[in-house]
Structure formats: structure tokens, C-alpha cells
Amino acid sequence: MELxxxxxxxxxxxxxxLQKLNDSLLALESDSGNLEILNDIFRVAHTLKGMSKTMxxxxxxxxxxxxxxxxxxxxxxxxxxxxxxxxxxxKCLDMLDSLINNIADGVYEDNDNKExxxxxxxxxxxxxxxxxxxxxxxIGPHNEETSKESTSKNAIHLEDFNEYEVAxxxxxxxxxxxPRELIVYLxxxxxxxGVRAYMVSRAVEDHGEIIKTIPTVEELENAQFxxxxxxxxxSQFTSDGISNxxxxxxxxxxxxxxxxxxxxxxxxxxxxxxxxxxETEDLSSLVEQEDLVKAVEAKLAQQAISQPIEPAKxxxxxxxxxxxxxxxxxxxxxxxxxxxxxxxxxQNFNNDNDKxxxxxxxxxNVFNKSGSASKVLSQTVRVSADRIDxxxxxxxxxVISRTRINQISGQLKxxxxxxSVGLMGNITTDxxxxxxxxxxxxxxxxxxxxxxxxxxxxKDLNKExxxxxxxxxxxxxxxVVDEIGDPMVHLIRNSMDHxxxxxxxxxxxxxxxxxxxxxxAFNEGENIIIKVTDDGKGIDxxxxxxxxxxKGILTREAAKNLTQKQSIELIFAPGFSxxxxxxxxxxxxxxxxxxxxxxxxxxxxxxxxxxxxKGTTTIISLPSSMAIVQALLIKVGxxxxxxxxxxxxEVINIEPNQVKNIQNNEVIVLRGKTLPLVRLHDLxxxxxxxxxxxxxxxxxxxxxxxxxxxxxxxxxxxxxxIVIKPINKKLCKDDYISGxxxxxxxxxxxxxxxxxxFKKV
Amino acid sequence: xLDKLLKDGQTDFQLVVFTIxxxxxxxxxTYIQEIITYQPLTKIPHSAATIxxxxxxxxxxxxxxxxxxxxxxxxxxxxxxxxxxxLRIIVIENEENRYGLIVxxxxxxxxxxxxxxxxxxxxxxxNESSVWGVGKYNGNLxxxxxxxxxxxxxxxxFSFNEAENKIEKEVKVEN
Numbered sequence: 001m002e003l004x005x006x007x008x009x010x011x012x013x014x015x016x017x018l019q020k021l022n023d024s025l026l027a028l029e030s031d032s033g034n035l036e037i038l039n040d041i042f043r044v045a046h047t048l049k050g051m052s053k054t055m056x057x058x059x060x061x062x063x064x065x066x067x068x069x070x071x072x073x074x075x076x077x078x079x080x081x082x083x084x085x086x087x088x089x090x091k092c093l094d095m096l097d098s099l100i101n102n103i104a105d106g107v108y109e110d111n112d113n114k115e116x117x118x119x120x121x122x123x124x125x126x127x128x129x130x131x132x133x134x135x136x137x138x139i140g141p142h143n144e145e146t147s148k149e150s151t152s153k154n155a156i157h158l159e160d161f162n163e164y165e166v167a168x169x170x171x172x173x174x175x176x177x178x179p180r181e182l183i184v185y186l187x188x189x190x191x192x193x194g195v196r197a198y199m200v201s202r203a204v205e206d207h208g209e210i211i212k213t214i215p216t217v218e219e220l221e222n223a224q225f226x227x228x229x230x231x232x233x234x235s236q237f238t239s240d241g242i243s244n245x246x247x248x249x250x251x252x253x254x255x256x257x258x259x260x261x262x263x264x265x266x267x268x269x270x271x272x273x274x275x276x277x278x279e280t281e282d283l284s285s286l287v288e289q290e291d292l293v294k295a296v297e298a299k300l301a302q303q304a305i306s307q308p309i310e311p312a313k314x315x316x317x318x319x320x321x322x323x324x325x326x327x328x329x330x331x332x333x334x335x336x337x338x339x340x341x342x343x344x345x346x347q348n349f350n351n352d353n354d355k356x357x358x359x360x361x362x363x364x365n366v367f368n369k370s371g372s373a374s375k376v377l378s379q380t381v382r383v384s385a386d387r388i389d390x391x392x393x394x395x396x397x398x399v400i401s402r403t404r405i406n407q408i409s410g411q412l413k414x415x416x417x418x419x420s421v422g423l424m425g426n427i428t429t430d431x432x433x434x435x436x437x438x439x440x441x442x443x444x445x446x447x448x449x450x451x452x453x454x455x456x457x458x459k460d461l462n463k464e465x466x467x468x469x470x471x472x473x474x475x476x477x478x479x480v481v482d483e484i485g486d487p488m489v490h491l492i493r494n495s496m497d498h499x500x501x502x503x504x505x506x507x508x509x510x511x512x513x514x515x516x517x518x519x520x521a522f523n524e525g526e527n528i529i530i531k532v533t534d535d536g537k538g539i540d541x542x543x544x545x546x547x548x549x550x551k552g553i554l555t556r557e558a559a560k561n562l563t564q565k566q567s568i569e570l571i572f573a574p575g576f577s578x579x580x581x582x583x584x585x586x587x588x589x590x591x592x593x594x595x596x597x598x599x600x601x602x603x604x605x606x607x608x609x610x611x612x613x614k615g616t617t618t619i620i621s622l623p624s625s626m627a628i629v630q631a632l633l634i635k636v637g638x639x640x641x642x643x644x645x646x647x648x649x650e651v652i653n654i655e656p657n658q659v660k661n662i663q664n665n666e667v668i669v670l671r672g673k674t675l676p677l678v679r680l681h682d683l684x685x686x687x688x689x690x691x692x693x694x695x696x697x698x699x700x701x702x703x704x705x706x707x708x709x710x711x712x713x714x715x716x717x718x719x720x721x722i723v724i725k726p727i728n729k730k731l732c733k734d735d736y737i738s739g740x741x742x743x744x745x746x747x748x749x750x751x752x753x754x755x756x757x758f759k760k761v
Numbered sequence: 762x763l764d765k766l767l768k769d770g771q772t773d774f775q776l777v778v779f780t781i782x783x784x785x786x787x788x789x790x791t792y793i794q795e796i797i798t799y800q801p802l803t804k805i806p807h808s809a810a811t812i813x814x815x816x817x818x819x820x821x822x823x824x825x826x827x828x829x830x831x832x833x834x835x836x837x838x839x840x841x842x843x844x845x846x847x848l849r850i851i852v853i854e855n856e857e858n859r860y861g862l863i864v865x866x867x868x869x870x871x872x873x874x875x876x877x878x879x880x881x882x883x884x885x886x887x888n889e890s891s892v893w894g895v896g897k898y899n900g901n902l903x904x905x906x907x908x909x910x911x912x913x914x915x916x917x918x919f920s921f922n923e924a925e926n927k928i929e930k931e932v933k934v935e936n
Binding site for chain 1: 801803804805806807808809812815816817820821822824858
């Protein structure tokens with residue numbers, strides 16, 4: 001089978017499902033026993049199992065299968081959710097995550113993890129086995145399953161239906177549903193019959209209720225059938241409607257739809273007579289084993305506490321069967337449970353076969369549920385990021401040539417040309433805006449991983465924390481989403497480890513035992529601000545200074561002159577770490593400086609505000625778009641550079657004699673403020689630069705946060721929209737260049753990393 | 762490089778032969794995207810010595826390495842002083858990046874058998890060298906270059922991810 005073409009889809013969907021699982025598990029932790037959440041988890045596990053089995057990733061399928069086994073009693077309420085169970089589920093999630101990642105890396109059979117999986121499976125089973133012994137709790141799930149098995153295995157009458165199904169069918173028939181048999185033939189060259197079968201069953205679900213498939217749903221999903229399969233459906237739709245829906249799916253050869261009729265449709269007594277002899281045999285053999293009967297009675301008595309039915313003797317049971325058939329909805333479950341206990345105590349049943357039926361039963365549940373959930377049609381289209389990047393590039397080129405054509409038409413001064421070029425310009429701008437939006441994704445994608453991280457950290461560090469996340473909907477460039485995650489993890493770790501105190505310490509300091517960690521994102525003008533705030537102990541500037549001095553980052557003399565804010569900023573210095581003891585979580589001295597350089601490489605900057613005893617806020621500011629920005633083109637010698645406009649405050653002309661020297665550094669005085677001055681040609685090592693001493697100097701005033709600085713350039717070219725193209729960052733070792741762009745004439749202009757210019761002054 | 766080809770079961774491979782200075786060099790054709798004529802370059806401040814600048818190749822900005830500086834060729838003038846129209850830029854694409862290599866002349870495409878390739882003599886080729894072999898061809902020797910090693914821009918290799926990985930590794934070791 002050529003699975004490669006589906007692999008990407010599989011990985012994408014698996015990741016989505018794992019994210020869902022993660023969210024649900026976190027929700028479950030705070031609201032254990034919420035059936036809705038448990039059902040969600042179960043559904044995800046089931047979907048993962050189905051997909052991975054189809055793709056042949058048995059590791060994943062196996063693990064999810066066992067997860068389901070544990071989830072089932074949780075769902076039934078026979079096992080209650082506790083932290084140990086949630087922990088093991090989280091462990092499974094991590095394992096699944098790493099398995100899927102390995103698959104993405106091309107490692108399909110992960111032998112390294114095999115042992116770990118086996119251990120997890122044993123742990124999962126460990127939760128189930130002790131429970132089986134407890135009479136009150138243990139009966140539910142196992143027994144229910146076996147009973148289903150017994151009836152359907154033994155009662156293959158009336159066109160392959162067991163008596164339940166017959167009952168359902170009749171019930172439905174009387175309320176206007178038409179039972180139909182669908183025989184679906186797949187084409188011979190069908191690549192993934194399992195997937196097609198799944199698609200068919202999904203399509204059919206919209207037209208009614210599936211009561212049975214042959215082979216079982218499990219086998220269908222695993223493609224264990226030859227060319228065709230049968231679905232039994234209760235529907236109010238016409239056969240044409242159903243077959244049309246199925247023909248929408250490709251690789252379907254043909255569909256036969258037959259209405260099912262009953263020979264003796266109305267008499268319930270007749271139906272009872274259809275009951276299989278095997279069943280009676282079972283029961284009679286049960287009668288012989290008197291001890292067991294007593295056990296059954298005992299168990300039934302216990303059940304009666306929760307469900308008001310009379311404990312019945314096997315003979316009565318059989319009788320009751322006959323009565324129940326017509327009223328399956330109200331009494332079917334009850335009857336089911338009685339049989340369960342009987343059969344379980346009988347112990348004559350083959351467990352392997354049982355499982356098949358359990359699966360089928362579950363599958364039906366899951367199908368029905370997911371079917372109803374997917375009725376809300378999605379308004380999105382999945383497009384590969386590659387294509388969007390290409391589109392973006394092309395639009396970038398379009399923007400550049402628009403600028404060029406604008407210039408030419410301006411020179412030609414042809415009124416008609418100018419107006420049509422203007423119109424084209426408007427359209428281009430619209431296209432550009434739309435494409436820019438395509439690149440934007442909500443911050444949710446970044447924030448999603450943090451609840452789990454914070455939970456784990458809180459456990460590891462024995463701290464209590466309340467995580468608040470705001471601004472999930474803030475949109476941010478896709479490139480940033482990929483890059484910003486790691487720095488944020490770092491900040492969160494810092495806050496959790498160094499910032500927040502232990503509960504005891506917090507209470508001593510008169511704070512709530514539970515600390516608060518707040519992540520927020522919002523737009524501010526052209527920039528996006530991301531804040532990480534904690535209400536921990538804050539950063540002590542004196543400690544930071546001491547630490548910096550002891551690490552040789554600055555001298556004691558220099559430290560004296562620093563303001564509080566400047567001292568705190570020392571944490572961004574390379575090789576700095578304030579934690580007295582380095583922990584696994586943070587404090588390895590590669591922290592904040594790497595965060596800073598990463599943010600800087602994205603064209604943003606990061607600042608820290610901190611008050612001792614009150615907490616720390618780290619503020620990341622990023623340009624909202626990473627692709628097209630307004631820039632000022634400047635000439636330095638013969639080279640053209642671009643400087644992002646959002647960093648430029650103004651441009652002035654000064655006479656050479658206005659340049660003053662302070663401690664060998666050149667400065668200018670602008671409206672009473674002294675600004676450091678950089679000669680760009682010196683800094684960028686422009687060759688053959690000849691300075692005319694008598695000419696006035698063009699100074700571009702740049703700003704970043706509250707810092708201002710002047711840079712001397714040779715000439716201004718003008719303001720232009722530029723398309724940022726990535727270049728290998730290793731090309732320029734001093735970080736003066738943040739990217740490149742192409743100009744209308746095809747020439748490359750480098751984009752100055754304005755932030756790096758402040759470092760020099 | 763050679764090991765990799767041999768491991769893939771490839772004994773015969775195609776090479777693009779070109780000259781830098783007076784020597785003949787070759788690169789596996791599978792790594793070569795195209796060969797273009799010389800284009801004006803934009804210089805990059807504070808870059809490694811071998812990097813001549815960047816060009817705009819149909820909307821993509823790629824770095825250009827001067828072949829003469831790379832092989833430390835002292836024959837003839839530097840690339841910048843030669844007649845630019847005669848120069849060629851070989852656009853090379855490997856797993857990590859795409860870049861151009863300025864050469865004096867591209868002569869031909871040829872086949873070579875791995876039996877005709879020898880590991881470079883120890884004195885000239887260590888692990889860091891961009892030479893992966895010396896091929897015998899028509900009685901001459903051709904220096905075979907390794908496309909992934911030409912483009913190791915050797916400074917600032919420290920990235921965030923590496924730092925993170927390092928931390929994780931250390932944590933694992935401790936655990």
C-alpha cells in the first residue's frame with residue numbers, strides 16, 4: 001500500500017488529536033468525573049487507534065487500545081478518576097506524542113520505546129485488574145461486554161441479527177424507520193479499503209443509524225474484508241439519497257440497497273422462539289451449577305441497589321428475555337446486565353472473541369457521536385504551508401514590481417497609464433493584505449502547550465499555580481509561532497522556578513498559597529505584545545549585580561552606576577544565572593540571553609519589569625508582520641540598506657561641527673537631548689568610502705523602546721514597502737543584518753537590524 | 762561523502778567539472794541546481810572571508826562564495842579583478858541551504874566510477890576540509906569537492922535550539 005501520500009495527513013490529524021487529548025486531560029484534572037470530557041478523551045483515543053491501525057502503526061494502535069480499556073470503566077462510572085489515572089494518561093499522551101514525532105521523522109517501528117510502551121500497558125492494566133475483584137465496582141464493564149458477545153455470537157438468525165438487533169429493528173420499523181441492508185462494493189484497485197469503509201460509514205450515518213456491519217466495524221477499519229461489506233441501517237431517507245451519498249466517495253464500485261422485511265413482523269412471541277438454542281443451553285448448564293447460580297443471585301442483588309429490578313433466577317430470566325424484546329429501550333439494559341452476570345460467572349466464554357464484540361459496540365457509540373459532532377461543516381481548508389510561502393513570495397515580487405511600475409508611470413506622465421497603474425496598485429494592495437492574513441495564526445497555537453507545561457512544572461517544583469491566559473485570539477505571523485515557543489517556555493520556567501515561591505513561603509509573606517502566572521498577548525500599534533507575568537518574589541537588583549560581578553560580566557565600579565532597571569537587565573547578559581542552585585528546570589545560564597537574541601532575530605525586543613516581593617513581568621514586543629514592512633532605504637557609500645520604518649523617529653541634517661565628542665564617543669544634541677552617533681559606513685565596513693568634510697551630514701534618528709540614537713548615512717533614497725527575505729544568519733557574525741530584500745531593479749538590499757546598532761553605542 | 766554514495770549502492774556518478782585558477786574541480790551533479798553567469802553582488806558586512814556577497818536569484822536571496830578564496834588559490838588575480846563576464850556561478854543546493862560558488866569556467870559533465878576515486882592524501886584533507894576525494898580522469902587529477910562542507914559558515918553556530926538541546930541532554934544525564 002502506498003501510505004506515504006496519507007502520512008502527512010495522518011501526522012497532522014494525530015497531532016490535532018493529541019492536542020485535544022491534552023486539553024481534555026487538563027480539563028479532566030480540574031473536573032474529574034465529568035462524563036462529557038471522558039467521552040471526548042475516549043473519542044480521541046479511539047480515532048487515534050483507528051487511524052494508526054489503518055496506517056499500520058501498531059505501537060500507537062496498541063497503546064490507544066489499552067487506553068480505551070482503562071477509559072471504558074471510567075466512563076461507566078465503575079472506576080473513579082484520580083490523579084494516578086490522570087498521570088498515567090498523561091504519560092500515555094507523552095508516549096503517543098513521541099511515537100507520532102518519530103513517525104514524522106520516518107521511524108515507523110520504534111523499538112526503543114517498545115519497553116516503555118509495554119510498561120505503560122502494564123500500568124494501564126494494573127488499574128483494571130484489582131478492580132475486577134471488587135464486587136461493587138468490578139462487574140459493570142467486563143460483564144456488559146461479554147453479554148453482548150454471547151448474544152450476537154450465538155444468535156445469528158433473522159438475517160444475521162441477534163435478538164437485540166431484531167428488537168431495535170422492529171422498534172424502529174414501527175416508528176417509521178426503514179431497515180435497510182447496504183452492500184457496498186469497492187473497486188479492485190482501492191488503495192486503502194479501511195479508510196473507504198470508514199468514509200462510507202460516516203456518510204451513511206448522516207442518513208440514519210447504523211445498527212450492524214458485516215464484518216465488524218473494527219475489521220472494516222483494518223480493511224479485513226474482500227472487496228465488499230454490508231451495513232445495516234435504520235433510515236427515513238430514500239435509497240437513492242443514501243446511495244448518492246455513498247457514490248460521493250471515490251473508489252466505490254457499486255452499492256446495493258435492499259429493504260429488510262420480516263417474515264413475522266409483529267409477534268413478539270415468535271421473535272422469542274427465534275432465540276438460539278445455545279442460549280438456553282448456557283442457561284441450563286448454569287442451572288446445573290448451583291453454586292454459580294447463587295453467585296449470580298448475589299450479584300444481581302447488588303445491582304438491584306442501583307437499578308430497581310428483581311433478582312431473577314435463570315428460568316425467570318429466560319422468560320423475561322421474551323418480554324424485553326419489544327421494549328428494548330426501557331428494559332434492554334437491565335436485561336443485559338442480568339445476563340452479564342450470569343455469563344460471567346459461567347466462565348465459558350472465550351475472551352478473545354469477546355473483545356471483538358466489545359469493540360464493535362464501542363465503535364458504534366463512537367461513530368454515532370462523532371457523526372453528530374461533524375455535522376457542523378468546517379469553513380476552513382487545509383493548505384500546505386509551502387504553498388502559502390510560495391504565494392507570499394510571489395505577492396512580494398508583485399509588490400516590488402508595482403513599486404517599479406509606479407515609478408516608471410510617474411516618469412512617463414501619461415494620465416491614462418497613471419490611472420490604470422493606480423487601479424492595479426489598489427488591487428495589489430488588497431491581494432497583499434489577504435495574503436498577509438493567510439500567514440496569520442492565532443496565538444492559541446503557541447499558548448496551547450503551556451497549561452500542560454505549567455501543570456508538570458508545578459508538580460515537579462511542588463508549587464501551586466493558577467495559570468491565566470488571555471489574548472488567545474491575537475493573530476501573529478506563522479513564522480513567529482514556530483520561533484516564539486522556545487523562548488516562552490524559558491520565560492515560563494523561569495517564572496515557575498525562580499519567580500513563584502513555595503506555598504509555605506507565600507503564606508508567610510501574606511500572599512495566597514496559589515501563585516498566579518499570567519500569559520497575555522495583544523496588539524499595540526504595529527507590534528504584538530506578549531507578556532509573562534508572575535506574582536512571585538520578583539528580581540532583586542542587588543543580587544543580580546552581585547552575581548554579575550562574581551561572574552565577571554561587569555566590574556564593581558561599573559555596577560555602582562547602574563540604575564535598578566539597568567541592573568535587572570543584566571539578566572540578559574550572556575552566561576548569567578541568578579539561581580544559587582541550578583535545577584533541571586532553569587538556571588543554566590543560557591537562559592535569558594538566548595531568549596533575547598531569539599526575539600531580536602525576529603525583529604522584536606524583550607524587557608523585564610520587576611518589583612521585589614510583588615512579581616515580575618517580561619514583555620516581548622514583536623512586529624506583527626514578518627513578511628512585508630515599510631522601510632526607509634538608505635545609501636551608505638554605494639551600498640543600499642533598508643531600515644524598518646517602525647524604528648525610525650525622524651531624519652535630520654546637521655553640520656559637521658555640530659558633532660561633539662564625549663569620552664571619545666561622538667554625540668549630537670537634539671532638542672536638549674544628547675544622542676549617541678554611529679557612522680554606519682564605519683560599522684558596516686563599507687569599502688572606498690570618501691567623506692566630504694564640508695558637506696552637511698544626514699542623520700537618521702532611530703528609536704527602540706525609550707532609547708534614541710543617530711546614525712549617519714550618505715544619502716536617503718526613500719520610503720518603500722519591502723519584502724523581507726530570510727538570509728542565513730550565520731553570514732553576518734555581528735548580527736547587524738536581520739534579512740534581505742530585493743529592489744525593483746532586482747538588486748539585493750540588506751535590512752539593518754536596528755536593535756543591534758544600540759548595542760554599539 | 763564517498764561513503765554515502767557507496768552506501769547507497771552507487772558506484773557510478775555524474776560530475777560537473779569546472780576550473781578555479783589553474784586547477785580542475787568537480788561537484789556531484791545531483792547537488793547542482795543550475796549554472797548562471799556572473800551577477801552583481803551585494804556585499805555583506807562582517808561576513809566570513811570566503812563569502813563574496815548575496816545575489817537575488819529569481820526572488821530568493823542566496824549567498825555567494827568565491828571559489829578562489831575558498832581553495833586559497835594564489836594563481837591569477839582575485840575574482841573581483843577578473844573580467845566578470847567570463848565568470849560563472851554554480852548554484853548548489855544541499856540538505857540545509859542553497860548557495861552559489863564563483864568559478865572561472867565550467868568545462869563539462871562527466872561520469873566517474875568510484876574505483877577511480879581516492880581519499881585525499883592525509884596531508885591535505887582532514888575532516889574539516891571541503892575535499893572528499895581525488896578522481897583520476899583522462900590522465901589528470903580532479904579535486905572532488907563536498908557540497909555540504911563548502912558552505913559551513915564557521916562562526917556563530919550557537920543557536921537557541923542547540924542551547925535547548927544541550928540543556929535537555931544535560932538534564933537527561935543527570936537523571
